Amino acid sequence: MDWIGFYDFKHSVIYVNARHRDVHYRTIAEDLRVHVPSPNARVLDYGCGEATSAALLADACGHLTMVEAAPNVRAALKARYEANPKISVMTPEEAAALPPASFDLIVMHSVAQYLSAAELDRLLGVFHRLVKPDGVVLIGDIVPPSFAAPAAAIALLRFGLANGFFWAAVGGLIRILVSDYFQLKKTHGLSHYEEAAMLDRLRTAGYAPERAAHNIGHNQRRMTFLARPVTAR
Ligand SMILES: C[S@@+](CC[C@H](N)C(=O)[O-])C[C@H]1O[C@@H](n2cnc3c(N)ncnc32)[C@H](O)[C@@H]1O
Numbered sequence: 001m002d003w004i005g006f007y008d009f010k011h012s013v014i015y016v017n018a019r020h021r022d023v024h025y026r027t028i029a030e031d032l033r034v035h036v037p038s039p040n041a042r043v044l045d046y047g048c049g050e051a052t053s054a055a056l057l058a059d060a061c062g063h064l065t066m067v068e069a070a071p072n073v074r075a076a077l078k079a080r081y082e083a084n085p086k087i088s089v090m091t092p093e094e095a096a097a098l099p100p101a102s103f104d105l106i107v108m109h110s111v112a113q114y115l116s117a118a119e120l121d122r123l124l125g126v127f128h129r130l131v132k133p134d135g136v137v138l139i140g141d142i143v144p145p146s147f148a149a150p151a152a153a154i155a156l157l158r159f160g161l162a163n164g165f166f167w168a169a170v171g172g173l174i175r176i177l178v179s180d181y182f183q184l185k186k187t188h189g190l191s192h193y194e195e196a197a198m199l200d201r202l203r204t205a206g207y208a209p210e211r212a213a214h215n216i217g218h219n220q221r222r223m224t225f226l227a228r229p230v231t232a233r
Pocket residue numbers: 003004007008028046047048049050068069070092108109110111114115119
């Protein structure tokens with residue numbers, strides 16, 4: 001199994017219960033709405049996951065394209081949003097084949113840690129082609145190397161305390177300890193970046209990057225970057 005397979009079948013491990021999942025996705029959608037540049041904006045959410053609040057994000061833009069590599073998750077997204085004319089769901093390959101300059105805002109949140117550095121660089125290239133010259137690429141939830149796991153556990157417990165699922169979060173953390181997560185972490189690894197390393201990476205990929213003041217979502221130890229294309233395609 002790889003990380004895509006893990007996310008295709010193991011949702012109950014990552015989200016401690018349905019309330020956690022829904023509060024998680026609502027928080028992300030509310031945070032992302034702030035970055036939508038105009039009500040007509042065309043937005044791409046790459047690696048969107050279950051995205052149970054995508055309609056909230058779609059309401060704030062002209063069109064939302066949701067890209068998910070995990071086939072079961074993608075099928076569920078298609079079923080959930082087929083009646084929403086502002087939303088389309090596609091595979092990574094379909095998204096990569098879209099015309100240049102298709103999007104005003106491209107989001108990739110909480111995905112980079114599952115990619116090798118080479119895969120991340122390749123995707124930054126794909127996004128560079130797909131984003132409009134005056135658009136923005138938002139890379140969220142970049143995990144710094146030190147204390148990543150304890151910081152994630154504490155952030156989850158605080159999120160649970162604030163949103164009525166504290167004890168479920170405690171149980172969820174215990175379940176994660178005995179799940180495939182740590183085995184996969186050993187075999188496939190997780191990618192971590194310091195702020196300066198991510199800024200360098202984005203510059204090398206042809207962007208003018210900055211770190212956003214607020215990370216998308218509940219874990220403020222992680223980082224969000226806003227990157228504007230500067231070099232020619
Ligand atoms: C933690 S979830 C993030 C979902 C959502 N963006 C969020 O913030 O909650 C990680 C996502 O990364 C996707 N993913 C993992 N490895 C990937 C890869 N190699 N290529 C594309 N997507 C990948 C998974 O399918 C999953 O949807």
